[in-house]
Amino acid sequence: MMKAEKVLILNFGGQYTQLIARRIRECNVYCEIISSKKSAEEIKAMNPSAIVLSGGPASVYTKDAPQCDKRIFALGVPVLGICYGAQLMAQLLGGKVSMAQVREYGRAELTVDNTSPLFRGIDRVTSAWMSHTDSITSLPDGFKVIASTPNCPVAAMGDIENKLYAVQFHPEVEHTAKGMDIIRNFLFIISGLHADWTMDSLVEQTIKDIRKEVGDSDAICAISGGVDSTVAAVLVHRAIGDKLHCILVDNGLLRLNEAEDVEKLLKEEFEMDIRRVDEQETFLSALKGVTDPEEKRKAIGNTFIRVFDREAKKYDKVEFLVQGTLYPDVIESGDEMASTIKSHHNVGGLPEDMNFKLIEPLRYLFKDEVRQVGKELGIPDEILMRHPFPGPGLAIRILGEVTEERLDILRRADYIVTREIKKAGLYNSLWQAFAVLPDIHSVGVMGDDRTYSETIVLRAVTSSDGMTADWARLPYDVLDRISRQIINEVYEVNRVVYDITSKPPATIEWE
Numbered sequence: 001m002m003k004a005e006k007v008l009i010l011n012f013g014g015q016y017t018q019l020i021a022r023r024i025r026e027c028n029v030y031c032e033i034i035s036s037k038k039s040a041e042e043i044k045a046m047n048p049s050a051i052v053l054s055g056g057p058a059s060v061y062t063k064d065a066p067q068c069d070k071r072i073f074a075l076g077v078p079v080l081g082i083c084y085g086a087q088l089m090a091q092l093l094g095g096k097v098s099m100a101q102v103r104e105y106g107r108a109e110l111t112v113d114n115t116s117p118l119f120r121g122i123d124r125v126t127s128a129w130m131s132h133t134d135s136i137t138s139l140p141d142g143f144k145v146i147a148s149t150p151n152c153p154v155a156a157m158g159d160i161e162n163k164l165y166a167v168q169f170h171p172e173v174e175h176t177a178k179g180m181d182i183i184r185n186f187l188f189i190i191s192g193l194h195a196d197w198t199m200d201s202l203v204e205q206t207i208k209d210i211r212k213e214v215g216d217s218d219a220i221c222a223i224s225g226g227v228d229s230t231v232a233a234v235l236v237h238r239a240i241g242d243k244l245h246c247i248l249v250d251n252g253l254l255r256l257n258e259a260e261d262v263e264k265l266l267k268e269e270f271e272m273d274i275r276r277v278d279e280q281e282t283f284l285s286a287l288k289g290v291t292d293p294e295e296k297r298k299a300i301g302n303t304f305i306r307v308f309d310r311e312a313k314k315y316d317k318v319e320f321l322v323q324g325t326l327y328p329d330v331i332e333s334g335d336e337m338a339s340t341i342k343s344h345h346n347v348g349g350l351p352e353d354m355n356f357k358l359i360e361p362l363r364y365l366f367k368d369e370v371r372q373v374g375k376e377l378g379i380p381d382e383i384l385m386r387h388p389f390p391g392p393g394l395a396i397r398i399l400g401e402v403t404e405e406r407l408d409i410l411r412r413a414d415y416i417v418t419r420e421i422k423k424a425g426l427y428n429s430l431w432q433a434f435a436v437l438p439d440i441h442s443v444g445v446m447g448d449d450r451t452y453s454e455t456i457v458l459r460a461v462t463s464s465d466g467m468t469a470d471w472a473r474l475p476y477d478v479l480d481r482i483s484r485q486i487i488n489e490v491y492e493v494n495r496v497v498y499d500i501t502s503k504p505p506a507t508i509e510w511e
């Protein structure tokens with residue numbers, strides 16, 4: 001199938017580049033993220049209908065700042081520059097960029113020229129999300145200012161005739177009130193695109209691509225029973241059928257009864273080759289004495305791969321490992337341009353001498369998009385609506401050393417949290433809700449006696465993609481029930497506290 005209309009996003013290493021792609025997909029337009037180093041000829045050969053330049057951490061006026069081929073502005077293809085991309089467009093076309101007098105982070109009041117096609121239909125005063133230290137201080141020829149904030153005189157500029165536009169703010173983030181309208185105006189009014197691309201075309205295309213890539217080989221799939229790996233497995237199974245072998249690893253870091261329950265559920269639902277391997281001891285011994293969060297993640301990532309390596313040898317010709325990696329796992333693990341936040345076990349935690357080629361069909365998607373793909377594939381809600389559970393499991397919810405005893409305490413507390421959240425009918429409205437076992441002992445009085453026991457932290461957040469999150473405003477009576485039941489049922493615990501930090505500045509997990 002030829003994709004007639006395509007938007008290319010040139011990546012300058014912004015934290016939000018994938019979010020731009022996602023917003024464009026939400027407009028039912030196909031898009032691809034490509035390296036900013038491609039030449040104008042290469043880009044022209046890809047036949048884009050529009051181009052977007054992403055944000056990025058560098059400053060355009062420094063020596064090694066990433067550039068793009070200036071001739072792309074003369075291809076006759078509409079271009080939208082965002083933040084770094086806006087600044088680069090200004091500089092390459094003869095304008096000037098310098099460090100701003102006042103930096104802007106977060107919400108800003110934006111005044112737009114709504115006679116410009118980019119802002120058509122938008123109120124003159126609106127709000128936009130900013131994150132910059134540099135600003136455009138003089139415009140290239142042919143451009144005029146089409147939006148400003150109190151601290152940023154050139155919050156947007158445009159050259160109507162050549163369809164070149166640049167915005168200093170981030171239209172792709174949720175907090176820019178009219179962000180989607182602006183993106184739509186760029187795609188539909190300025191670039192004249194049609195909204196004719198859908199998620200099922202993505203599914204179809206991915207199945208074809210996988211079939212071609214795998215060829216005569218076999219693949220194993222690391223399946224956890226979580227949303228991502230289950231969707232990935234079903235997708236790959238559609239492509240290669242019985243040549244796919246799914247392996248569920250009981251790494252000893254799972255929740256109460258999880259391995260058995262998941263195995264049963266998966267086998268009931270799907271006619272795939274699924275096997276459970278018991279590796280509690282392997283993982284626990286790899287974690288012995290390890291207390292540093294990054295070391296834990298890497299130890300777990302390595303152990304997973306060793307297990308998969310060994311399991312793969314049980315089949316004839318396994319060349320591929322299928323993982324349900326999502327985009328937030330990739331971006332937080334860092335890449336050539338973005339910063340490392342934490343090494344997700346399945347990305348940054350992988351050993352260098354791994355023998356598999358990876359198949360990660362969901363690598364560019366966000367969780368809610370994966371749920372949509374899962375729906376297309378007919379996967380039941382019981383699986384699709386599960387809260388995310390990280391591959392390193394309870395190990396990154398136990399601060400300090402991971403031991404059988406501490407796992408056992410956390411497991412019992414966590415079970416109560418999930419049970420009560422479900423009973424209160426809150427499960428589907430939360431991104432995650434779980435217990436953490438920090439390394440804190442405190443004094444209490446129980447049954448007229450002094451205690452000096454463990455603390456449990458309750459963490460519950462709302463989020464749409466896991467990239468940003470807010471702590472959930474759980475009803476007091478639910479908090480109260482959870483607290484009392486943990487203390488009553490888990491005798492090692494004498495205190496329960498609630499984590500009221502959003503992401504950022506905290507992350508969702510504690511390690």
Ligand SMILES: Nc1ncnc2c1ncn2[C@@H]1O[C@H](COP(=O)(O)OP(=O)(O)OP(=O)(O)O)[C@@H](O)[C@H]1O
Nearest residue numbers: 222223224226227228229249323324388389390391
């Ligand atoms: N216990 C496990 N056994 C086998 N593979 C696993 C296990 N835990 C994680 N993985 C692999 O690591 C990947 C990343 O884990 P992650 O928790 O992000 O995804 P998931 O478990 O599939 O979905 P969810 O985010 O809903 O929990 C999984 O998609 C899967 O391929």
Ligand SMILES: O=c1[nH]c(=O)c2[nH+]cn([C@@H]3O[C@H](COP(=O)(O)O)[C@@H](O)[C@H]3O)c2[nH]1
Nearest residue numbers: 343344345388389390391392466507508509
């Ligand atoms: O498979 C995974 N492997 C990991 O190493 C990992 N670390 C965090 N998470 C999950 O990702 C989301 C964002 O988490 P953080 O805010 O803690 O980074 C949350 O939903 C986390 O549960 C992981 N998932």
Ligand SMILES: NC(=O)CC[C@H](N)C(=O)O
Nearest residue numbers: 055056083084132133134
């Ligand atoms: N978010 C961005 O793209 C930032 C661009 C540039 N580094 C600045 O700080 O102004």
Ligand SMILES: [Mg+2]
Nearest residue numbers: 226389390391
């Ligand atoms: Mg998981």
